[in-house]
Amino acid sequence: MWGTEWPRFEVMKQDTPRSPVQMVGSVHAADPEHALLVARHVFVRRPAAYALFVAPAEAFFHVSQEGLKDLKPTRREGGSEEPYWVFAKRSHRRSMVYGDLVGRFLAQGPEDAIAQALLQTQGVAFWAVPERLVVGTEPKEEVVESWFAPAKEKTYRLQSYYGLITAKGVEVNRDA
Amino acid sequence: MLEAYLKDALVARLTAWADDEVVLAQRLSEWVGHAPILEEDIAIANLAQDELGHAKLWLELRQELDGSDPDRLVYFRDPLEFQNAILVELPKGDWAFTMVRQYLFDAYENLRLKEAAKSAYPPLAEAASCILKEERFHLKHSSLWVERLGQGTEESHRRTQEALETLFPYVHQLFQPLPGDEALVEAGVVPDLKALEAPYLEEVTAHLVRSGLRPPEGGYVPKSRREHTEYLWSLLAEMQSVARWDPEAKAW
Numbered sequence: 001m002w003g004t005e006w007p008r009f010e011v012m013k014q015d016t017p018r019s020p021v022q023m024v025g026s027v028h029a030a031d032p033e034h035a036l037l038v039a040r041h042v043f044v045r046r047p048a049a050y051a052l053f054v055a056p057a058e059a060f061f062h063v064s065q066e067g068l069k070d071l072k073p074t075r076r077e078g079g080s081e082e083p084y085w086v087f088a089k090r091s092h093r094r095s096m097v098y099g100d101l102v103g104r105f106l107a108q109g110p111e112d113a114i115a116q117a118l119l120q121t122q123g124v125a126f127w128a129v130p131e132r133l134v135v136g137t138e139p140k141e142e143v144v145e146s147w148f149a150p151a152k153e154k155t156y157r158l159q160s161y162y163g164l165i166t167a168k169g170v171e172v173n174r175d176a
Numbered sequence: 177m178l179e180a181y182l183k184d185a186l187v188a189r190l191t192a193w194a195d196d197e198v199v200l201a202q203r204l205s206e207w208v209g210h211a212p213i214l215e216e217d218i219a220i221a222n223l224a225q226d227e228l229g230h231a232k233l234w235l236e237l238r239q240e241l242d243g244s245d246p247d248r249l250v251y252f253r254d255p256l257e258f259q260n261a262i263l264v265e266l267p268k269g270d271w272a273f274t275m276v277r278q279y280l281f282d283a284y285e286n287l288r289l290k291e292a293a294k295s296a297y298p299p300l301a302e303a304a305s306c307i308l309k310e311e312r313f314h315l316k317h318s319s320l321w322v323e324r325l326g327q328g329t330e331e332s333h334r335r336t337q338e339a340l341e342t343l344f345p346y347v348h349q350l351f352q353p354l355p356g357d358e359a360l361v362e363a364g365v366v367p368d369l370k371a372l373e374a375p376y377l378e379e380v381t382a383h384l385v386r387s388g389l390r391p392p393e394g395g396y397v398p399k400s401r402r403e404h405t406e407y408l409w410s411l412l413a414e415m416q417s418v419a420r421w422d423p424e425a426k427a428w
Contacts, residue, residue, distance in 0.1 A: 027215045029215065038215040038216065041215070041222045042219075
């Protein structure tokens with residue numbers, strides 16, 4: 001059946017208090033709070049996490065390098081501004097991460113926010129999302145400790161790490 | 177260190193806690209590949225692994241006391257020797273059933289572990305505070321689901337209320353003392369479970385009512401942890417089959 005999918009949320013993750021906030025992928029969820037919870041399950045194990053943010057995927061404005069020349073940042077005198085988060089993908093190198101947070105920009109629209117970000121950084125693609133739609137985990141010790149710390153101690157191993165059911169034998173039989 | 181006279185009682189206590197985790201983990205793992213959405217499939221696999229990790233911690237504490245091998249206990253004990261509560265062995269049911277059970281269990285774990293973290297037996301206090309961190313997040317996940325299902329559609333509400341009717345009476349079993357508990361409680365080694373029941377019922381009732389659900393009154397409460405339903409047999413048969421098939425395997 002069509003139209004029964006939950007909305008998609010982009011997930012942004014910060015590995016440590018000093019790491020950049022990065023777009024790491026997306027999840028389907030019923031609402032932002034639910035999106036944060038499933039994002040924790042899906043994304044925090046590798047390698048670590050300090051904070052997570054989600055925002056509805058449809059709220060993102062995005063533009064690639066080729067599209068930048070057609071970007072028309074409109075600024076009206078006295079027009080209303082709001083803060084945007086702008087992310088940049090810096091290269092085509094294969095990566096688990098889409099974009100790094102360039103910064104927060106007070107802008108009249110997403111195009112305007114990206115135009116401001118372009119003064120600071122280069123990139124092959126850009127995203128902008130209004131800050132009011134971003135929902136994040138609280139930067140409290142209590143949250144970090146229960147959402148992220150336990151996952152950090154869990155080592156992710158490829159299946160091939162584990163042996164096969166062949167290691168039988170010699171010593172066991174000797175003991176018997 | 178632990179006084180010798182408390183040893184057997186603590187072994188029984190740790191086994192009961194571990195068995196709850198093992199059996200619940202097995203029920204959760206039955207959803208892997210079948211959850212309503214990929215994200216929740218990953219989440220539930222995570223929860224199952226976490227619960228299994230908690231069982232491992234309890235069984236390692238037991239190993240320090242009596243030298244028993246955790247793997248042998250899990251994979252080679254017969255159903256009648258399992259000390260889990262009936263709440264965790266009931267078949268997985270639908271998503272509402274799974275989430276209501278998880279919520280009822282997580283809320284109990286949070287209360288119990290908070291108290292157990294103050295245990296006079298340091299290894300137990302340490303394990304409890306370590307598990308509690310993870311359980312606080314589990315509770316977030318399951319309480320969110322109960323609220324969404326309870327207040328969701330007519331169908332989700334009906335299924336959630338039905339799950340609650342079946343599951344709720346069984347929560348009382350979680351608070352029943354084992355025969356040796358009194359001495360452990362007196363020595364400050366484990367929390368007094370009976371004393372936690374009232375605050376537990378108050379807390380979960382408030383959340384269930386907020387979620388538009390009605391906890392049922394009465395119902396059958398098992399008399400001891402030696403009591404089981406037929407469902408435990410098939411669960412253990414599946415869980416133990418590989419280990420029993422090739423007991424000499426050294427790695428899998």
